[in-house]
Amino acid sequence: MSAPDIAALQPIQAARPWQRDLIGVAVILAAAIAGYFLFPDNLALLTRIIAIMLLVLSLDLVTGYCGVATLGHAALFGAGAYAAGIAAVTFGITEPLSMVAIGAIAGAVAGLVSGVVILRGHGLAQLVLSIAVIHLFHEAANKASTYTGGSDGLSGIAPDPVFGLFEFDLWGRTAYGFGIVLLVLVFVLLRILVRSPFGMLCRGIRQDPVRISAMGASVKASLIKMYVISGAVAGIGGALNAVSTQVVGLDSLSFTNSAEALVMLVLGGAGSLYGAFVGTIVFMWFEHVVSAANPFHWLTIVGALLIAVVLFAPKGLYGTAVTLSQRLTRSGP
Amino acid sequence: MSAVFAVERLKKSFGGLEVTRDVSLSMAKGDRIALIGPNGAGKTTFVNLVTGHLQPNSGRVLMGGEDISRFNPMRRVRAGLVRSFQVTRLFSEMTPEEHIGLAILQREGRSGRMAGSFRAMPQVMREMRNILETLNLSALATVPVGEIAYGQQRLLEIALALALRPKVLLLDEPAAGVPHSDTFLIENALAQLPDDLAVLMIEHDMDLVFRFAKRVIVLAAGEIIFDGSPQAVTEDPRVREAYLGSYVHASSAA
Numbered sequence: 380m381s382a383p384d385i386a387a388l389q390p391i392q393a394a395r396p397w398q399r400d401l402i403g404v405a406v407i408l409a410a411a412i413a414g415y416f417l418f419p420d421n422l423a424l425l426t427r428i429i430a431i432m433l434l435v436l437s438l439d440l441v442t443g444y445c446g447v448a449t450l451g452h453a454a455l456f457g458a459g460a461y462a463a464g465i466a467a468v469t470f471g472i473t474e475p476l477s478m479v480a481i482g483a484i485a486g487a488v489a490g491l492v493s494g495v496v497i498l499r500g501h502g503l504a505q506l507v508l509s510i511a512v513i514h515l516f517h518e519a520a521n522k523a524s525t526y527t528g529g530s531d532g533l534s535g536i537a538p539d540p541v542f543g544l545f546e547f548d549l550w551g552r553t554a555y556g557f558g559i560v561l562l563v564l565v566f567v568l569l570r571i572l573v574r575s576p577f578g579m580l581c582r583g584i585r586q587d588p589v590r591i592s593a594m595g596a597s598v599k600a601s602l603i604k605m606y607v608i609s610g611a612v613a614g615i616g617g618a619l620n621a622v623s624t625q626v627v628g629l630d631s632l633s634f635t636n637s638a639e640a641l642v643m644l645v646l647g648g649a650g651s652l653y654g655a656f657v658g659t660i661v662f663m664w665f666e667h668v669v670s671a672a673n674p675f676h677w678l679t680i681v682g683a684l685l686i687a688v689v690l691f692a693p694k695g696l697y698g699t700a701v702t703l704s705q706r707l708t709r710s711g712p
Numbered sequence: 713m714s715a716v717f718a719v720e721r722l723k724k725s726f727g728g729l730e731v732t733r734d735v736s737l738s739m740a741k742g743d744r745i746a747l748i749g750p751n752g753a754g755k756t757t758f759v760n761l762v763t764g765h766l767q768p769n770s771g772r773v774l775m776g777g778e779d780i781s782r783f784n785p786m787r788r789v790r791a792g793l794v795r796s797f798q799v800t801r802l803f804s805e806m807t808p809e810e811h812i813g814l815a816i817l818q819r820e821g822r823s824g825r826m827a828g829s830f831r832a833m834p835q836v837m838r839e840m841r842n843i844l845e846t847l848n849l850s851a852l853a854t855v856p857v858g859e860i861a862y863g864q865q866r867l868l869e870i871a872l873a874l875a876l877r878p879k880v881l882l883l884d885e886p887a888a889g890v891p892h893s894d895t896f897l898i899e900n901a902l903a904q905l906p907d908d909l910a911v912l913m914i915e916h917d918m919d920l921v922f923r924f925a926k927r928v929i930v931l932a933a934g935e936i937i938f939d940g941s942p943q944a945v946t947e948d949p950r951v952r953e954a955y956l957g958s959y960v961h962a963s964s965a966a
């Protein structure tokens with residue numbers, strides 16, 4: 380590219396981010412409305428997809444943006460789910476927004492705790508620590524059965540109507556709407572975050588932590604901060620799951636849930652919030668359709684899909700689509 | 713004599729290998745020092761010890777008289793001690809604009825802000841443009857660093873260091889990997905460094921050393937064997953011996 384080309388591009392680039400975010404919100408809303416009318420009998424599944432999306436977005440913050448390898452991220456999601464559930468069942472806090480706030484706080488605390496542990500290691504050690512963390516959380520929830528219901532799960536969560544107006548109905552319409560609103564709010568806040576100076580600092584940490592410390596910034600402190608934010612996001616997802624399904628099971632705190640979240644992120648493309656959306660929808664929809672058609676081989680097919688993506692589209696589905704479209708527009712006029 | 717920076721009796725060994733043996737030196741405002749020595753002499757190790765990336769076995773590092781030996785690397789940078797790397801360390805997916813913007817925000821304690829963007833901060837943008845302009849990088853401001861030539865990446869390393877407004881700058885082979893025909897770009901950049909900044913440059917290219925330095929320090933096998941003027945260094949018998957005459961040929965050929 381020659382210098383005048385770049386100069387001509389500058390004003391466009393400056394205007395672009397906000398427009399893209401608005402388009403992002405519009406696409407989410409359009410997809411939400413389409414989902415509502417196309418699959419009226421599957422709203423519970425769609426709501427669960429939204430909750431998992433929040434988990435995958437949260438994972439994207441630490442893995443995609445900061446480069447932390449973790450197989451224990453469901454600890455943050457599960458903490459939010461259990462906190463919201465216990466608040467409702469044991470302490471009678473059944474106002475849904477309060478439950479979500481409690482879930483966010485619990486997720487943030489779980490993020491702080493697991494961040495402090497996981498960030499002590501690097502590479503393989505980090506991965507092993509994250510696996511230890513999820514097992515410890517799982518075991519703690521299992522042992523504290525007075526509050527969590529242990530392996531039977533925590534049931535009897537009966538959230539109040541949203542704003543005292545919208546009752547959680549049997550068809551899951553309210554829960555779906557509630558989930559969409561939460562998702563859009565989180566998405567907008569995260570777009571602001573990843574574009575902020577702090578977001579840039581975190582991208583720098585992923586690319587070269589030594590350079591970041593040579594600039595005088597603390598890698599560790601920044602990563603822990605991001606872990607806390609990520610925990611709040613995952614916690615909101617967990618709380619949404621508790622509010623919408625009205626039960627919390629140990630599977631929300633499982634290694635499988637963590638690993639699947641990572642698979643969804645890689646599938647969609649790490650390091651962009653849109654990739655987290657795409658990966659979650661594709662994976663969960665796939666799971667739903669294929670496991671119904673062929674319950675024995677669905678994991679085989681997911682495995683094959685994953686291998687194909689990692690080998691032929693290492694940036695994930697969304698990342699590869701972006702690269703392709705850029706190549707097309709570049710080679711155009 | 714006001715030393716902005718001093719190192720006292722620094723020692724480091726890896727296993728049994730003594731890589732830094734009792735190194736002491738001090739620098740004043742505006743110094744232009746070249747640190748030279750054969751491969752493996754311990755030059756990079758010296759920089760790593762000073763910046764806190766490695767822990768010395770003994771010895772002290774001082775900035776403006778204050779002992780910073782117990783500071784972590786980040787605090788040393790904030791105290792005004794900034795380095796560059798022998799092999800460039802940049803963020804390959806980020807643009808020069810973002811590099812410099814981040815460095816300025818970091819210097820001002822604003823890199824942790826969770827909203828807004830440096831692009832909406834006029835004085836950051838102005839300073840960033842000035843720095844990129846000074847180093848002739850304006851045309852590449854919005855190109856990801858992974859896509860720009862190595863010589864320009866080396867310039868960006870210097871720009872990044874300048875954006876942190878150091879008091880002491882340690883440059884580890886700023887021209888390493890740059891084709892000989894392009895070293896003048898680096899040399900021009902070095903000539904633009906602020907007058908009151910104390911600079912210590914590690915460099916193998918003796919032409920560059922002689923044009924840049926007012927004082928030359930020679931490190932061999934972890935020891936300072938010479939500290940004096942560029943004129944005297946070629947005459948010194950110990951230096952000749954350490955290099956087996958190799959650079960003397962290079963400089964007399966030039």
Ligand SMILES: Nc1ncnc2c1ncn2[C@@H]1O[C@H](COP(=O)(O)OP(=O)(O)OP(=O)(O)O)[C@@H](O)[C@H]1O
Nearest residue numbers: 726729731749750751752753754755756757758798
């Ligand atoms: N982390 C380390 N562990 C063990 N030995 C090391 C370590 N770092 C450096 N060394 C050794 O210390 C010696 C000095 O290395 P250093 O990189 O400081 O040399 P240098 O003077 O910068 O050389 P060059 O001109 O090649 O850059 C070398 O023998 C090297 O192998």
Ligand SMILES: [Mg+2]
Nearest residue numbers: 755756757798
């Ligand atoms: Mg070296």
